[in-house]
Amino acid sequence: MDLLALNPISFNIGSLEIHWYGIIIALGALVGVIMAMREATRRGIDSDNILDLVLIGVPVALICARLYYVIFELPFYLANPSEIIKIWHGGIAIYGGLIGGFIVLLILCKRRKISIWLMLDIAAPSVMLGQIVGRWGNFMNQEAFGAKTSLDFLQSLHLPHFVIDQMFINGAYRQPTFLYESMWNVVGLILILILRHRKQLYKVGEVFLSYLIWYPIGRFFVEGMRTDSLYIMPGVRVSQILSVILLVIAIIALIYRRKKMELPWYSDLK
Template identity: 80%
Template sequence: MNFDLLALNPIALNLGGLEIHWYGVIIALGALVGVIMAMREAKRRHLDPDNILDLVLYGVPIALVGARLYYVIFELPYYLANPSEIIKIWHGGIAIYGGLIAAFIVLLVLCKKRNISPWLMLDIAAPSVLLGQIVGRWGNFMNQEAFGAKTTLSFLQSLHMPHFIIEQMYINGAYRQPTFLYESVGNLIGLALILILRNRKHLLKRGEVFLTYLIWYPAVRLFVEGMRTDSLYILPGVRVSQALSLILFFVAIGIFIYRRKNENDPWYNEL
């Protein structure tokens, strides 16, 4: 049997030659739910929800550019030889860390212009970003990308995954580790933890919801990235995302400890 024929169709709709990919639909759905979550939390934190909409309006396109630029930089020899491919984002090649860095800069500029605490805005945005990452990995699933090394059918069955996931992990003549699923589930656990912690009084201070995200996500990515087969490398044997994850993990912990010792910030849940 040709298991490749069992793969799910990455095209959701074909409208007169215009192809709408499941990847885009899933990303858009994750973004929509994330925006709604952030707007509700902004209102609860006495912040005008329109600031969230403006952050999305400016941040999303710039984040896409940042995600693409990040990828191109670390694959520069290829793109110097094929410059026409730089803008062809539909051929693949975006990096979440590049998008996060670009969106972070947009957030800081917006907060500066509107005299909003960047720590508060980051606290509100972080869970929504994590939700987007959880949902977005299923776009990778539909595209049969961001997978891991070869494995066996018996191993995948031992994980008690739904059959449609196992079928989709049959790629290029072999079963693959579902690293998209490992990251999505890891982030789902992190999201649940963050939502529980942020609603506890006298537990997290302003800025610490974001810092918790900045500790959790890099830890998950550090683990999962080591299993992927499509990593970008900064040096032979050194994966870019793992190196950046380590830096962010320890920087976030350091900032967390420093702010607790030296700053008298309000409790997040009593703003």
């Protein structure tokens, strides 16, 4: 770790190291849960369903996020199997977590006879908030960064000194791609929170589809700047391929549902 870098370990409990990465993600999850519970109540869904979704979904999402990463780095983990469980060393994939959380949401909604689309609408802003906050966990770990750059370039972005210092990694300044993705999602989250309650703007399911359009666009471009991407084959980044697939699916679903289905307005549900 470079001398000016922030310590990724917040404090110790005996021999147990508590990492900032985990603390930051936990705080983001807490705020996201509170936000989702309030919105669920507003839309006529018992907020206990959100708690159950989180209690089951978060562990599953973490496992899936780790498995997703391990699968695409399989040679390393086959040679170092003890590293598989060491998520504090980095190596969880957001898309893997989204897949795991989505599966849990589908099962819960089916069993409790809750509208899947409505639950997705309620959950999407909280997921987005989690992604915003989670990238700062990457920042503390000095991961999810981009190619080498200059101090002058980072200063031209008017970044705080602690961000610039943390971007000095392995003897060189790096593009703060964690920040680019986080800020992209901040803009998207603000837009969704402002617009979702507008009268007759969103149909049920379209808050989620808006997220599914916004996030992949930003992720596609930011992923192309990163130096730690997972690859299907040389030159083909997993997250960029998945971003394109999700974007196309979301756009098709949005158009099809508007033209072919009679759907209630999201703002009218109480």
